[in-house]
Amino acid sequence: MNNLKLEAVLNEKLSPQLIKDYCPNGLQVEGSRDIKKVVTGVTASQALIDHAIEVGADAILVHHGYFWKGEPEAIRGMKGRRIRSLVKNDINLFGYHLPLDIHPELGNNARLAKLLGIEVEGGLEGHPQSVAMYGRLSAPMSSQALSQRISKALQREPLHIAPSGEDKMISTIGWCTGGGQDYIELAASHGLDAFISGEVSERTTYTAREMGIHYFSAGHHATERYGIEALGEWLAKEHGLDVEFVDIDNPV
Template sequence: MNNLQLERILNEKLSPQLIKDYAPNGLQVEGKEQIRKIVTGVTASQALIDKAVELNADALLVHHGYFWKGEPEPIRGMKGKRIRTLIKNDINLFGYHLPLDIHPELGNNAELARLLDIQVEGGMEGHPQSVAMYGRLKTAISGEEFAERINKVLHRAPLHIAPEGANKMIETVGWCTGGGQDFIELAVQQGLDAFISGEISERTTYTAREMGIHYFSAGHHATERYGVKALGEWLADEHGLDVEFVDIDNPV
């Protein structure tokens, strides 16, 4: 498949033009025209690029790509080495950030809900493009039981901050994969029992304890493995491409 044709297919599926983002979505570094082998992964780190080279990939498709707003513009140091490796090996780099978080079928939030068996009810911000979602468990469970479920599904023990002075059961849940910890107060305002994000801030602990909500920090990387993996599987199933997901471990 032609690299620009692949970009069109991805853009049609993810509709990046509908959301304001912090980085360009689509083809970020152009490589060879014909794509047969694609490697997918969370972040275009040097380790993932090196693995793509080893696997003779023609394209790398990631959630966290390059050229973020506010980052230094010169292509030097770590950034220079990464881009030189891609260009030297003629590898295309495709990156999709927020469009891959919010996609209702293949997005990070949708995949996390599926894995944790949460019935999605809507966006916490009140519109379909919300980067934070809310939903309901089939049966109310304790905070300890929900933490165990997260651990089992994501293969990572979450940090669980419980509300003060209450043995509160969990039925309604809000979540935002990655760095979505500051949606916790919106989750409180909407009366949810629990909130999940990837990252936690120092202030998040006190919000959870004092405002009566269970909070789970499940890891930025761990909560965002599954959107790009699902997108790659969709490309393989729908368009017959050779796609391989590579998980570069990250404890954050």
């Protein structure tokens, strides 16, 4: 497939034009025009690039790409080494950030809900482009049981911060994969029993305790493995590309 055709296919599926983001979505570094082998991963790290070079990939497709707002503009140091590796080996880099978080079928939020058995009810921000979601479990469960479910699904033990007072059962849940911890106040204001995200901040502890909501920090990387993997599987199935998902370990 032509590299610009692949960008058009991805744009049609993910509709990046509908959401304001912190980075460019689509083809970020142009390489070979003809794409047969695609490597997917959460972040365009040097380790992922090195693997793509090793297997002869024509393109890398990631959730966390390059050229973020506020980052130094000069192509030097770590950024320079990564981009030189791509250019030298004629590898295309495609990145999709928030559009992949919110996609109702392949998105990080949607895939996390499926993994954890949460029925999606809507967006916490009240519109289809909301990057935080809310939903309901099929049956109430204790915080310990939910923590165990998260641990089993994501292969890592989450950090659980319980509200002050009674350890109430959990039926309703809000969530936002990655660095979405600050949506906890919105989740609490909706009267939800729990909120799940990837990262945690010092202030999150007090919000959970004082606003009466369970909080589970399950890891930025761990909560965002599944959208990019699903997107690659969709590309392979619908467009016949050779796609390999590579999970570069990240404890954060």
